[in-house]
Amino acid sequence: MAATDKTEGRPRRRTGNPARIHGTIAHDLGIAIVSGQYAPGETLPNEIDFSERLKVSRSAYREAVRILSAKGLVESRPKTGTRVTQPTRWNLLDPDVLAWYFASEPDPKLIDGLFELRMIIEPAAAALAAERREPHHLTIMREALMNMEKHTLNSEAGQSADRAFHDAVLDASCNMPLRSLASTIGAGVRWTTVYKARKDELPRDPMPDHWRVFDAIAAGGPEAARSAMAELVGAALRDTARALRRGQKQPETPDAG
Amino acid sequence: MAATDKTEGRPRRRTGNPARIHGTIAHDLGIAIVSGQYAPGETLPNEIDFSERLKVSRSAYREAVRILSAKGLVESRPKTGTRVTQPTRWNLLDPDVLAWYFASEPDPKLIDGLFELRMIIEPAAAALAAERREPHHLTIMREALMNMEKHTLNSEAGQSADRAFHDAVLDASCNMPLRSLASTIGAGVRWTTVYKARKDELPRDPMPDHWRVFDAIAAGGPEAARSAMAELVGAALRDTARALRRGQKQPETPDAG
């Protein structure tokens, strides 16, 4: 836990800063909603009852609802009440919403979907980055990869260096909407490494693939960058799929077959 | 105006429903922020003064700020106040934020970025759709295209049919994160058609391209669907670029060259 903080809807801040009530309520309620604890279409208890049950003032509760409403998770109207919207309306690309998905074990369909998105976005972004990268982008990438080598993906520092590298590639694409996908991609990267580590699955050294992407971007070769990044993400996908199979087998067949 | 409503931060609802104060404040402030009226890093007036100036209660103003905070536009802390965050932190993919961008004439860089994103996303989504589409997806697509033919892109109905078609393709990809990009793509589609119409630029009949995409998806041909969609988006891009050039020329050289 203790993620990157920044926006609304996180339980507590990086600096030991105590959480604000509306933030924690939004966080808890958000997790409850995306995990299906409140079904789509269901209306939650009215403001007065619910805020009393949560032991917070109505104002704080209402601000929490505003946060969830801003992210598309609920919709509130007079008389009808506040009800959970259909999942297709949720802002899945919102960093907080995605984080709430990953707070509990997320749906495998979502993991697959995120990998598909990465396979679409990241090679294209790498190609654009090869054409447009500025010197400072390369500096950030190089530093991230060196940190990755030093700390390895088993440490928190190594994982955040991995995310920093992918973020830098999206940054270097010089495309605002693409860069906005950084947090989404980052969540996928993070989950992948953590999950594989939990399954003791770290079969392939990720560094050569990463350096190939970096070299292609630095050399200004769009197609080389595209294929190198496709290879990198594809390898991560295959490793994760294997870890997923192991994870599913374990609870069913403890030691025999 | 009078967009699709649904989430928080819209000024008024589809059904003639009067706007809620916190929604209108968030809407107005959101537009002011994305249009640069409040510079990144700048802190807005404190809650009491600002809410008085806006002629609303502090509670309503605070709920508006919570909405903006949830979308990453502002960040508020005690003593420091509420300040506008750096644009890289904004949730550009949020439907409301994007709508606020388009409320005033948006930055051409953003338009280019959106087209690049569409050129990356939509062909890939079409390919996935060709593999996974269900009969009801095809029904929706066919109906959308028939409406498009009937009303043409000059009418509101025709434009929303266009959006409905692109939405249906993303739906048919059966990929949750991809589908979440529907509102973003839709905003791009909408802006494109409206802008071209304003410049009297409608040189190419869009229907054949659209039917080719549909046929490929219906036939289950991923690569055909991919290239057909790439052709469609590429044509829209070229037309829009031409309209942009005309739009820039007009104010400078009224009638001579």
Next chain:
DNA sequence: GTCAATGCATTTGTCCGAGTAAATGCGCCC
């Protein structure tokens, strides 16, 4: 003279209670 601890002022955060407006469902009237 430098640095650390501390008190203070400012701003957001939280709480409470009351009253308003809107949307739904019911009963009434036509």
Next chain:
DNA sequence: GGGCGCATTTACTCGGACAAATGCATTGAC
């Protein structure tokens, strides 16, 4: 039986008060 007005439920808005947190200046010690 269908359309219309009314009552009820719910979120929405308001105003005021207190608490908590934080940046800053002051003060003190070394």
